[in-house]
Amino acid sequence: MNKIIGRSIGETSLTKIDFVSKEMPKVGEYVSIEYDEKKILGMIESLIRGNVAINKDIFDPKTITKIKNLEGNDYYIKGSVKVLGDIEDNLKIPKTPAPPGSLIKTASSDDLKKLFQTPKSLKLGTLISQDDIEVKVDLEKMFSRHLAILAMTGAGKSNTVSVVVDEILSYSGCVVIFDMHSEYNINFKNGESKIIKPEINPIYMTLSEIKQLAHISSSAYIQERYLNEAYRLAKDELKEGSTKNQNFIKMMKNYLNSWESGEKLFRGKEVKETKQIVDVLNKLGDLNARYSSILNISAGNILSHFELGKANIIDLGSVDETAAEIIVSHILRNALKNNKEWLKNPESEKLSLTHPVFFVLEEAHILAPKNRNTNCKLWISRIAREGRKFGLGLCLVSQSPKSIDPDSLSQANNMIILRLVEPKDQHHVQSASESLSDDLVKQLPSLNIGEAIILGLMSKIPALVKISEHENKKFGQDLNVIDLWQKKKEEQKQKIKDQNDEFLSLGGDY
Ligand SMILES: Nc1ncnc2c1ncn2[C@@H]1O[C@H](COP(=O)(O)OP(=O)(O)OP(=O)(O)O)[C@@H](O)[C@H]1O
Numbered sequence: 001m002n003k004i005i006g007r008s009i010g011e012t013s014l015t016k017i018d019f020v021s022k023e024m025p026k027v028g029e030y031v032s033i034e035y036d037e038k039k040i041l042g043m044i045e046s047l048i049r050g051n052v053a054i055n056k057d058i059f060d061p062k063t064i065t066k067i068k069n070l071e072g073n074d075y076y077i078k079g080s081v082k083v084l085g086d087i088e089d090n091l092k093i094p095k096t097p098a099p100p101g102s103l104i105k106t107a108s109s110d111d112l113k114k115l116f117q118t119p120k121s122l123k124l125g126t127l128i129s130q131d132d133i134e135v136k137v138d139l140e141k142m143f144s145r146h147l148a149i150l151a152m153t154g155a156g157k158s159n160t161v162s163v164v165v166d167e168i169l170s171y172s173g174c175v176v177i178f179d180m181h182s183e184y185n186i187n188f189k190n191g192e193s194k195i196i197k198p199e200i201n202p203i204y205m206t207l208s209e210i211k212q213l214a215h216i217s218s219s220a221y222i223q224e225r226y227l228n229e230a231y232r233l234a235k236d237e238l239k240e241g242s243t244k245n246q247n248f249i250k251m252m253k254n255y256l257n258s259w260e261s262g263e264k265l266f267r268g269k270e271v272k273e274t275k276q277i278v279d280v281l282n283k284l285g286d287l288n289a290r291y292s293s294i295l296n297i298s299a300g301n302i303l304s305h306f307e308l309g310k311a312n313i314i315d316l317g318s319v320d321e322t323a324a325e326i327i328v329s330h331i332l333r334n335a336l337k338n339n340k341e342w343l344k345n346p347e348s349e350k351l352s353l354t355h356p357v358f359f360v361l362e363e364a365h366i367l368a369p370k371n372r373n374t375n376c377k378l379w380i381s382r383i384a385r386e387g388r389k390f391g392l393g394l395c396l397v398s399q400s401p402k403s404i405d406p407d408s409l410s411q412a413n414n415m416i417i418l419r420l421v422e423p424k425d426q427h428h429v430q431s432a433s434e435s436l437s438d439d440l441v442k443q444l445p446s447l448n449i450g451e452a453i454i455l456g457l458m459s460k461i462p463a464l465v466k467i468s469e470h471e472n473k474k475f476g477q478d479l480n481v482i483d484l485w486q487k488k489k490e491e492q493k494q495k496i497k498d499q500n501d502e503f504l505s506l507g508g509d510y
């Protein structure tokens with residue numbers, strides 16, 4: 001027999017039922033309401049507790065003490081339930097609202113267990129309100145409709161990523177993590193992690209990627225003309241295979257120098273714009289100083305390093321944001337091109353990848369920023385829109401949802417939202433997800449570390465979940481600053497003492 005929580009009050013609608021109760025249920029708890037031979041499932045989205053006698057117009061705490069002495073702890077509980085649908089009819093929303101005064105009961109564990117069981121599922125954790133119910137989501141739908149993991153800093157995003165990745169590895173999936181802080185070199189239970197150096201062969205780069213690395217703006221068309229030609233010639237030279245172990249940027253600079261000095265003609269003509277060529281040379285000099293480590297002419301196509309059943313980790317911890325953007329956009333662009341070809345022509349010899357890939361993008365607000373147009377943002381949004389047709393899934397991870405490109409975020413139909421306090425962030429997330437109600441948004445600041453609201457097609461019903469703690473907890477723990485200071489001070493004191501002792505033992509005298 002399910003426990004009775006209370007009865008509905010006031011007007012009910014097809015989607016929302018208010019109720020009163022004597023005992024305190026929990027936000028996120030599931031309830032059932034039976035009427036018209038239907039069993040409707042709902043989720044408690046908000047709760048308030050009050051006492052009619054202790055109202056807002058009392059200004060003297062002593063009066064409240066007197067009322068409490070008279071009435072004891074007599075209070076009412078009011079709440080609202082979001083209607084999720086008919087349990088026995090595929091969660092269809094009922095056509096008629098519940099009659100006023102309907103009994104509100106706790107949903108049965110059996111019903112809930114069935115709802116969180118799906119074939120090809122991925123276990124995220126347990127219900128906050130009922131820790132005996134495991135929350136499993138549909139992996140196919142998570143993949144095809146993308147995922148966003150959003151929360152303030154330290155709330156448990158990276159832990160959630162690790163749980164998701166480990167579960168995907170149990171299906172021999174191919175996950176690629178763009179690891180902005182070098183934090184994912186951890187042991188996964190279901191597969192190895194493979195660290196991949198962020199190196200790209202300039203042969204596979206586009207001119208616009210080189211331009212971005214060289215900080216040549218799109219309005220600098222004269223500089224672009226010379227860069228373009230030097231890039232094309234250096235690439236041809238590489239393809240011919242006449243030069244080995246060369247620095248690609250130096251090869252480009254050789255062409256530019258020869259035009260600038262007049263040693264060679266540019267497209268059959270003498271060059272007049274030597275100043276612009278010198279500008280390009282300077283910019284390439286800067287590029288070489290900063291980014292030579294990510295350009296390697298002997299590197300194969302980076303996509304060919306991605307392995308099934310492994311967490312393929314692109315370690316971006318040691319490169320700056322521009323380089324990270326270039327590498328991410330380069331990989332996403334090539335993956336989309338490759339997988340389109342793979343589906344059209346599976347036997348093609350040109351393919352570097354012949355399977356689906358799930359990409360995890362940490363710091364998604366940097367890689368797909370709202371207020372800046374970058375190549376990286378373009379390819380993220382292209383995969384967000386078209387990826388599912390070509391076997392490319394995205395997981396956007398961010399502590400600043402308000403700064404993520406809204407187009408890409410709204411394509412992430414599935415969301416795992418952990419503690420989120422900032423109202424602008426909450427608002428942005430709500431506008432990207434139709435299923436996040438005002439009442440659920442109000443719960444976001446009160447979630448504890450590792451607690452999350454999950455939404456989207458991957459789950460038949462929204463849920464408040466305690467995400468499992470990944471066994472390898474290497475992530476983002478706060479530094480124990482005071483201990484570190486004190487330990488360092490002790491070390492310094494010891495060092496001075498040792499030096500003094502040594503000085504004295506050698507016969508020194510102060
Ligand atoms: N589900 C959980 N259960 C228990 N502890 C957790 C859980 N999730 C996170 N933690 C703990 O909280 C701390 C922060 O977690 P995590 O690094 O995943 O947060 P984050 O949101 O990625 O932080 P950042 O914004 O700094 O990247 C870690 O020490 C982790 O062990």
Ligand SMILES: [Mg+2]
Nearest residue numbers: 157158475476
């Ligand atoms: Mg993190």
